[in-house]
Amino acid sequence: MICSVSSSSSSSxxxxxxxxxxxxxxxKGFPTDDGLDLDVFVTSNPNPNLQPNPxxxxxxxxxxxxxxxxxxxxxxxxxxxxxxxxxxxxxxPKIRPKALRKQQNPRPRAQPSSDADENVPWQAVxxxxxxxxxxxTDCRRSPEEEKAFNKKMTSDExxxxxxxxxRVTVIDTSAAEAWKSxxxxxxxxxxxxxxxxxxxxxxxxxxxSLKRKRKFGQVAAVPxxxxxxxRRNPMRALKASSKNGCTGSGxxxxxxxxxxxxxxxxxCRPSFLNLDCKPSPEKSxxxxxxxxxxxxxKKACLRSRHKMK
Amino acid sequence: xxxxxxxxxxxxxxxxxxxxxxxxxxxxDYKTVESDWWNCFWLKNSDSEPAVPSNETEGFKYFFRVxxxxxxxxxxxxxxxxxxRPPSGLINIEGRLLTVEKQVAIALRRLASGxxxxxxxxxxxxxxxxxxxxxxxxxxxxxxxxKHHLKWPEKSRIEEIKSNxxxxxxxxxxxxxxxxxHIIMTLPAVETSEDxxxxxxxxxxxxxxxxxxxxxxxxxxxxxxxxMTVSRLLKCSGFYKLCxxxxxxxxxxxxxKAAYPxxxxxxxPYNDDESNKFFNTKHEAIRVxxxxxxxxxxxxxxxxxxxxxxxxKHKLPSVILVCCLLHNIIIDSGDALRDDVPLSIHHDLGYExxxxxxxxxRGMVVRENILRHLQSHExxxxx
Numbered sequence: 114m115i116c117s118v119s120s121s122s123s124s125s126x127x128x129x130x131x132x133x134x135x136x137x138x139x140x141k142g143f144p145t146d147d148g149l150d151l152d153v154f155v156t157s158n159p160n161p162n163l164q165p166n167p168x169x170x171x172x173x174x175x176x177x178x179x180x181x182x183x184x185x186x187x188x189x190x191x192x193x194x195x196x197x198x199x200x201x202x203x204x205x206p207k208i209r210p211k212a213l214r215k216q217q218n219p220r221p222r223a224q225p226s227s228d229a230d231e232n233v234p235w236q237a238v239x240x241x242x243x244x245x246x247x248x249x250t251d252c253r254r255s256p257e258e259e260k261a262f263n264k265k266m267t268s269d270e271x272x273x274x275x276x277x278x279x280r281v282t283v284i285d286t287s288a289a290e291a292w293k294s295x296x297x298x299x300x301x302x303x304x305x306x307x308x309x310x311x312x313x314x315x316x317x318x319x320x321x322s323l324k325r326k327r328k329f330g331q332v333a334a335v336p337x338x339x340x341x342x343x344r345r346n347p348m349r350a351l352k353a354s355s356k357n358g359c360t361g362s363g364x365x366x367x368x369x370x371x372x373x374x375x376x377x378x379x380x381c382r383p384s385f386l387n388l389d390c391k392p393s394p395e396k397s398x399x400x401x402x403x404x405x406x407x408x409x410x411k412k413a414c415l416r417s418r419h420k421m422k
Numbered sequence: 423x424x425x426x427x428x429x430x431x432x433x434x435x436x437x438x439x440x441x442x443x444x445x446x447x448x449x450x451d452y453k454t455v456e457s458d459w460w461n462c463f464w465l466k467n468s469d470s471e472p473a474v475p476s477n478e479t480e481g482f483k484y485f486f487r488v489x490x491x492x493x494x495x496x497x498x499x500x501x502x503x504x505x506x507r508p509p510s511g512l513i514n515i516e517g518r519l520l521t522v523e524k525q526v527a528i529a530l531r532r533l534a535s536g537x538x539x540x541x542x543x544x545x546x547x548x549x550x551x552x553x554x555x556x557x558x559x560x561x562x563x564x565x566x567x568x569k570h571h572l573k574w575p576e577k578s579r580i581e582e583i584k585s586n587x588x589x590x591x592x593x594x595x596x597x598x599x600x601x602x603x604h605i606i607m608t609l610p611a612v613e614t615s616e617d618x619x620x621x622x623x624x625x626x627x628x629x630x631x632x633x634x635x636x637x638x639x640x641x642x643x644x645x646x647x648x649x650m651t652v653s654r655l656l657k658c659s660g661f662y663k664l665c666x667x668x669x670x671x672x673x674x675x676x677x678x679k680a681a682y683p684x685x686x687x688x689x690x691p692y693n694d695d696e697s698n699k700f701f702n703t704k705h706e707a708i709r710v711x712x713x714x715x716x717x718x719x720x721x722x723x724x725x726x727x728x729x730x731x732x733x734x735k736h737k738l739p740s741v742i743l744v745c746c747l748l749h750n751i752i753i754d755s756g757d758a759l760r761d762d763v764p765l766s767i768h769h770d771l772g773y774e775x776x777x778x779x780x781x782x783x784r785g786m787v788v789r790e791n792i793l794r795h796l797q798s799h800e801x802x803x804x805x
Binding site for chain 1 (some may be wrong): 569
């Protein structure tokens with residue numbers, strides 16, 4: 114609400130002139146006496162001749178009606194008319210639900226297509242092609258999948274907005290490479306476009322027919338290398354490498370083990386394996402795993418001898 | 423003194439011998455069960471339907487569409503795949519492992535009848551999940567192992583096909599007929615898309631097939647949405663690209679219905695039926711071979727005929743391919759479908775045929791040449 118009498122109100126602070134209340138009373142034809150009994154005034158003046166100030170903006174819907182039909186008990190109406198003349202009240206407040214900031218059914222904005230074969234104006238696409246499923250309901254994927262898919266498509270999909278898209282698996286016995294291939298079908302009304310579905314990375318993966326699912330009771334044919342293990346789980350890789358060290362050459366290849374990034378110092382607990390990245394030179398000389406194994410063997414030998422005795 | 427430790431090697435030996443013994447026992451089980459599965463199935467299902475023939479051999483064909491000999495051949499194709507993966511979870515009610523034969527029988531019955539996995543499972547005494555897994559495993563194996571039953575023929579075979587068409591219908595240089603059919607399915611609400619909704623308001627997947635004079639499939643394309651037109655489907659196929667690139671059908675052609683474009687290697691009928699009735703009648707005689715082949719396919723392998731309940735759209739092409747492979751295997755092995763196999767009048771009932779306006783000048787020239795050849799041949803015969 115904007116106050117229209119801000120200047121007058123500010124001037125009301127001037128004590129030399131009449132106060133804003135006096136002026137208000139005066140403008141409405143009320144007596145300005147301080148000792149006025151309002152109750153008496155209201156009852157004795159059921160229809161006061163109120164002359165609104167022509168300069169002040171009047172709201173006929175409020176002031177006129179209220180002034181004409183005012184009863185003795187309609188004090189509230191009187192006051193509201195007075196206030197409305199003093200202030201720009203605006204429209205009576207209507208109770209409306211707060212508008213949602215987001216669209217309830219968001220749809221991608223159709224962009225003008227640059228295709229040569231598409232002469233339909235882009236605005237008309239939405240209205241004239243009801244079959245064009247712009248939302249692309251068939252493309253509902255998990256968020257991760259969606260991200261990956263979008264990333265793949267951004268490079269060449271700039272001209273395909275407004276098209277519905279469907280991923281299909283096609284078997285073609287005359288296909289140049291493998292019989293089975295995955296395609297992406299873009300459709301807008303009668304306009305169809307087809308793309309080969311890109312494979313992740315280089316796109317030179319094995320043909321789909323060769324890429325078979327793991328069967329029951331079948332362990333993955335490709336052995337998990339130490340490098341892969343390292344990437345997946347450094348702790349497990351560490352254990353595996355130490356195991357190999359014991360059973361194999363007997364010496365843990367420190368250089369290899371050092372490559373593993375160990376986030377926590379606690380992982381470096383077996384300090385005798387020299388896995389700590391900061392070996393202290395003052396401490397006891399570094400033992401290799403071979404030494405440990407030898408030591409254990411010796412100990413076992415001694416024990417057995419002791420028992421024999 | 424501590425007891426001498428047993429070396430690891432001896433332990434391993436024991437373990438190996440134990441494994442061997444289980445292998446032996448398994449193989450023994452296989453042998454005993456091998457002959458059992460059919461007897462059990464026959465006893466259980468011979469009276470299940472009134473149409474089941476009383477003859478056991480015919481009964482076998484009734485249930486599995488193939489003779490026992492062909493069945494054995496199919497088993498030999500997939501044996502390696504099905505036996506090399508011991509079906510740890512796939513056991514029948516008696517708690518024994520499923521044999522390759524029983525797995526093949528389950529899969530064939532599922533494809534042939536199109537019945538639900540539950541009812542197929544109950545016929546064999548296995549669960550729904552087993553039917554699902556066995557069928558998919560069979561399909562995967564057949565896709566790889568039976569490829570040689572569906573390929574574009576060699577030059578010598580092409581010559582044979584051409585001469586057969588010429589003898590039967592008088593068309594020179596004809597290598598086959600092309601047609602397409604819709605495999606109808608229902609889609610889950612989340613996957614429902616206009617792209618799969620065809621002209622008959624069904625959700626469907628296309629199968630395009632080229633057949634020879636024996637109704638064998640020479641080439642198929644499947645997996646594309648049924649909402650396309652057949653001419654667009656053709657253009658999406660590798661066959662079209664090969665033909666347009668001059669790598670296939672050089673100086674030869676195949677026949678197609680009016681919904682296809684007229685191309686030098688793809689001959690459609692004349693639109694004006696009256697003036698070229700002679701040509702169109704002969705053309706029609708070859709073209710219906712493709713229709714018959716597709717009707718047979720859908721009749722024999724009824725999983726394709728029924729409305730599929732929410733299939734995996736990425737797996738359905740494999741199912742269609744394997745049915746086509748089985749169709750060819752039946753022809754290659756000299757089996758014939760039983761007369762009581764229900765064949766519909768048309769493979770694609772309820773679909774209106776729309777003619778394609780695309781006509782190439784070279785296609786018109788070829789068609790005119792064929793017409794002239796047919797007319798001269800007819801005159802020669804009359805004389």
